[in-house]
Structure formats: C-alpha cells, structure tokens
Amino acid sequence: MTTVPDITLNNGVRMPQLGFGVYQVQDEETVATALEAGYRRIDTAAVYDNEPGVGKALAASGLPREDVFVTTKLWNADQGYEATLRAFDASLERLGLETVDLYLIHWPAPARDLYLDSWRAIERLAxxxxxxxxxxxxxxxxxxxRLIENSGLVPAVNQxxxxxxxxxxxxxxxxxxxGIATEAWSPLAQGAVLDDxxxxxxxGRTGRSPAQVVLRWHLQLGNLVIPKSATPARIRQNLDVFDFTLTEEEMAAVAASDRGLRTGPDPYEFN
Known part of the structure; x- marks a missing residue:
C-alpha cells in the first residue's frame, strides 16, 4: 500500500500531503474505495451534503480513528460566532465523530463580513x-x-x-x-489542463497519465492536494504518484502553463 508523506502544519499537527476530495461524491462506496486504496485523508464540507456518507464509510472501514485525517468546512450561510459553533456541532453529528482534524471557513464571503467572528469561534473550538x-x-x-492581525491563531491551511x-x-x-500550508482544490482543473x-x-516520456504528472507537480511544489474521482481505477492511479520525480526542466515546463484559468468562483465576489 502506498505510503503518503506528511506535511507538518504550523501547530505541529501532521497531515497527509495527498488526500481524497469528495465534492459531488454522494456515494459512500466511493469513499470506501478510496480508503481501501490507501487514502488516509478525506476532505468534505457541510455544503457537499455528504458528511453522513463519509461518516458511514469511515465507521465501516474498521480503521482506527487516528489513522484517518478528516477535514470539513463551514458554509457561508452559517458564518458568525454562535452560528459557527452550531454548524460545527451539526457537522460532527452528521460525521458521527467527536473531533475533526481540520476545520475550514469555506469562503471569506466578504459581503457578509462575518469571517472574523467565525474565526474567533474556531479559535474556541481549537x-x-x-x-x-x-x-x-x-x-x-x-x-x-485581517485574521492574523485580529486573532491569536494563524490559519494552518488555506485551501x-x-x-x-x-x-x-x-x-x-x-x-x-x-507559515500557512497551501492546499489545492480542483488540482486537475476539472480536467481542463490535462491536454496541455x-x-x-x-x-509520454515518463509513461504516466497527465493527471499523475500534474499531481506530481503539486507534490514537488509542496502543496497539499485532494484529487477527486468516482472511478475506482482513477482513484488508485491518483495515489500512485510517489515513485517518480519531475526534473527541474519538467517543473518549469508545467509552470509555463499558467494562464489565469479559474474553474470556480472568484473569492472576491462569491458570498
């Protein structure tokens, strides 16, 4: 089974560098497949509406709780101090867990201007x-x-x-x-970069898939990464990226692909 290296966060917690994202994954069997393949980090969110399925897959896996790193996220409509505490409790209940390993504010939602209050609630939870x-x-x-200047807690991760x-x-x-770890969501741009x-x-030179090349690029940059797939073969393939290395020239060639391609919302506008 593949051993995924850890990244040490700014509070000393160790987090597997590569995990499994479950955005739009409603089938708990897919999560079970990822766990069976060797993933030991699952990334979900309240708004994904699949926390119960993630919790069931974790329970059914038989894995010790401490062996699986679980992330979930606070949705925009639940921001605010008291609302954040309530939303966190609801996520724990849906997951069937007593703690989570990483809790994220999902979006800054600047028009709401509540993310600092939410962060203070998260400080309390920590x-x-x-x-x-x-x-x-x-x-x-x-x-x-703004978070750093108005709290005693520097975010460990920005996804x-x-x-x-x-x-x-x-x-x-x-x-x-x-000292904030960078985590990549949509690390494959929903497939839009795979034909670059x-x-x-x-x-072609390495005998790897384009997805594996992109994931290897992320890993060598030091990014945390959470590829998603519902296909068992691709779930396993996305984990099989630790036995080859891109050269400096290959890393530079991928870096030259930057073109401002955003597949998701703009954080300045999404509320």
Whole structure:
C-alpha cells in the first residue's frame, strides 16, 4: 500500500500531503474505495451534503480513528460566532465523530463580513480540543492579514483553487511567509489542463497519465492536494504518484502553463 508523506502544519499537527476530495461524491462506496486504496485523508464540507456518507464509510472501514485525517468546512450561510459553533456541532453529528482534524471557513464571503467572528469561534473550538487544526479556504492575502492581525491563531491551511492553469504565485508566497500550508482544490482543473502540450509530453516520456504528472507537480511544489474521482481505477492511479520525480526542466515546463484559468468562483465576489 502506498505510503503518503506528511506535511507538518504550523501547530505541529501532521497531515497527509495527498488526500481524497469528495465534492459531488454522494456515494459512500466511493469513499470506501478510496480508503481501501490507501487514502488516509478525506476532505468534505457541510455544503457537499455528504458528511453522513463519509461518516458511514469511515465507521465501516474498521480503521482506527487516528489513522484517518478528516477535514470539513463551514458554509457561508452559517458564518458568525454562535452560528459557527452550531454548524460545527451539526457537522460532527452528521460525521458521527467527536473531533475533526481540520476545520475550514469555506469562503471569506466578504459581503457578509462575518469571517472574523467565525474565526474567533474556531479559535474556541481549537482551544477546547474539538479540532486539531484550524484553517480557511479561498482566502486572499487581505482576508488572511485581517485574521492574523485580529486573532491569536494563524490559519494552518488555506485551501485554494490551484492547478497548472491557475498557479496563484503571489498567494503561495504569502502563505510561505506566514507559515500557512497551501492546499489545492480542483488540482486537475476539472480536467481542463490535462491536454496541455507540456503536460502530455511529460506524460509520454515518463509513461504516466497527465493527471499523475500534474499531481506530481503539486507534490514537488509542496502543496497539499485532494484529487477527486468516482472511478475506482482513477482513484488508485491518483495515489500512485510517489515513485517518480519531475526534473527541474519538467517543473518549469508545467509552470509555463499558467494562464489565469479559474474553474470556480472568484473569492472576491462569491458570498
């Protein structure tokens, strides 16, 4: 079984670098397949409406709780101090867990202007030991700066849209300067980068799929990454990326694919 390396977060918690994303995955059997394949990190969210299925798959797997790193996220409509605490309790109930390993504010939702209140609630959850690490998703530098300047807790993770077509160099540099781990959602751009000539050329030379090349690029950058698939063969293939390495020239060729391709909402506008 593949051994996935860990990334050590800024609070000392160790997190598997590659996990399984479950956006639009409603079948708990798919989560079970990922766990059987060797994934030990599952990324869900309240708004995905699949926390119960994730919880059932975890329970049925027979794996010790401490062996699986579980992330879930606070939805925009549940932001605010008291609302965040209630939403977290509801997520735990749906998951059938007593704690989660990482809890994220899903979007800054700037028009609501409640993410700082939500963060203070998450600070409380962390202090109470109900979450092992706290983070955010889709935050820009100004949102992160506001959290850092107005709280005692620096986010451990910022989960952002990140792939060869949208490489977010400025934001990744901000993360590095502040000890925030970069996690990539939509790491394959929903397939939109898999026919890029540089990526297909590397795939041909290495005997790997374009998806494996892109995931390897993420890993060598130091990104946390959560590919998603509902196909058992691809679930296994996406985990099989730790026995080859891209050269500096190949990494540079993938880096040249950046074209500002956003497949999801703009964090400045999504509320």
């Amino acid at each position: 202090a109470d030991g109900r979450i092992r690490a706290a983070g955010v998703s889709n935050f820009r530098p100004e949102h992160l700066t 952002i849209e990140l792939h060869p077509g949208l490489q977010q160099a400025e934001l990744r540099a901000f993360h590095a300067a502040h 000539p540089a990526i297909t050329a590397i795939a």
